[in-house]
Amino acid sequence: DIQMTQSPSSLSASVGDRVTITCRASQGISTYLNWYQQKPGKAPKLLIYAASILQSGVPSRFSGSGSGTDFTLTISSLQPEDFATYYCQQSYSTLWTFGQGTPVEIK
Amino acid sequence: EVQLLESGGGLVQPGGSLRLSCAASGFTFSSYAMSWVRQAPGKGLEWVSAISDGGGSTYYVDSVKGRFTISRDSFKNTLYLQMNSLRAEDTAVYYCAKDSYRAVAGGYFDLWGRGTLVTVSS
Numbered sequence: 001d002i003q004m005t006q007s008p009s010s011l012s013a014s015v016g017d018r019v020t021i022t023c024r025a026s027q028g029i030s031t032y033l034n035w036y037q038q039k040p041g042k043a044p045k046l047l048i049y050a051a052s053i054l055q056s057g058v059p060s061r062f063s064g065s066g067s068g069t070d071f072t073l074t075i076s077s078l079q080p081e082d083f084a085t086y087y088c089q090q091s092y093s094t095l096w097t098f099g100q101g102t103p104v105e106i107k
Numbered sequence: 108e109v110q111l112l113e114s115g116g117g118l119v120q121p122g123g124s125l126r127l128s129c130a131a132s133g134f135t136f137s138s139y140a141m142s143w144v145r146q147a148p149g150k151g152l153e154w155v156s157a158i159s160d161g162g163g164s165t166y167y168v169d170s171v172k173g174r175f176t177i178s179r180d181s182f183k184n185t186l187y188l189q190m191n192s193l194r195a196e197d198t199a200v201y202y203c204a205k206d207s208y209r210a211v212a213g214g215y216f217d218l219w220g221r222g223t224l225v226t227v228s229s
Contacts, residue, residue: 001169034215036152043202043219044144044152055217087152094166094211096142096154 002026002090006099012107019075021102023088028068032092035064035073038101039084047086048073078104109133109218111203116223123193123227129186129203129220137161137181140206142216143188145199145225155201156188160209170196193227200224 003026013019023033031051036044046055048064051071061076075082083106088099115127127143142157156177157166165177176189186203201223204216 032213036216038152043221044216045219046215046217049207049215049217089152089154089215091213091215094157095168096157098152098154101151 001095002029002093002097004088004090004097004099006086006088006102008102009100010103010105012105013078014107015078015080017078019078019082019104021073021086021088021104023066023071023073023099025069025071025090025092029090029092031067032090033064033066033071034089034091035062036087036089037082037084038087044087075104111205111218111220113201113203113220113223116201116225118226118228119193120229121194121227124189124191125193125225127188127190127201127203127223127225129188131184131186131205134205134218136179136184138209140208140211140214141177141179141186142204142206142211143177143186144202144204144216144219145197146202146222147196147199150199153199157206157211158186159211164211166211190225193225195227198225198227 033051035048038044052064085101085103143155158177174192178187203220205218206214208214
């Protein structure tokens with residue numbers, strides 16, 4: 001199975017900060033990498049697919065990059081509604097796997 | 108309205124069975140692969156099972172192989188997960204998720220249900 005490892009494991013930041021979360025795959029996955037946001041008690045929401053394509057309706061402060069094994073999710077200016085847990089997910093293999101999640105908390 | 112609505116969760120004893128359902132509306136259900144994803148209390152997301160658009164291909168995470176069966180009914184626009192021989196570690200919120208593609212490969216989950224809680228305990 002392809003293992004996905006996110007860093008940092010948690011993050012404290014202030015409104016207006018630039019935030020970067022990284023995701024590393026245990027083997028090359030091309031750009032078959034997706035990012036989701038989940039708020040407490042809610043279903044996950046797709047933010048970015050194919051490593052860098054912004055899902056319709058998602059604010060442009062979110063961006064993604066990377067290919068192969070290393071990927072990043074960047075929030076250019078953190079907003080109050082962005083405090084949540086973020087997950088990466090690979091769809092290269094039919095045995096899909098998620099990263100462990102990165103909670104973004106208020107500093 | 109485009110939505111997925113899960114049902115069928117509840118409390119079940121270890122070794123018991125449960126069938127989850129996911130009713131789809133607002134899109135052409137038969138044109139997309141579908142998956143079940145679970146989340147144990149306080150834990151991360153775990154993909155559980157997937158089925159292709161026509162139902163001919165199915166996939167499972169190793170921990171549920173031989174115990175869970177995914178299926179779909181395109182006349183009823185409903186996805187199912189039959190769960191047998193349930194264990195305490197199966198306790199989780201189970202989400203159904205719509206894939207972006209027909210086949211189970213290379214896509215992403217662009218629509219999620221609200222989830223249904225399954226608790227396995229004596």
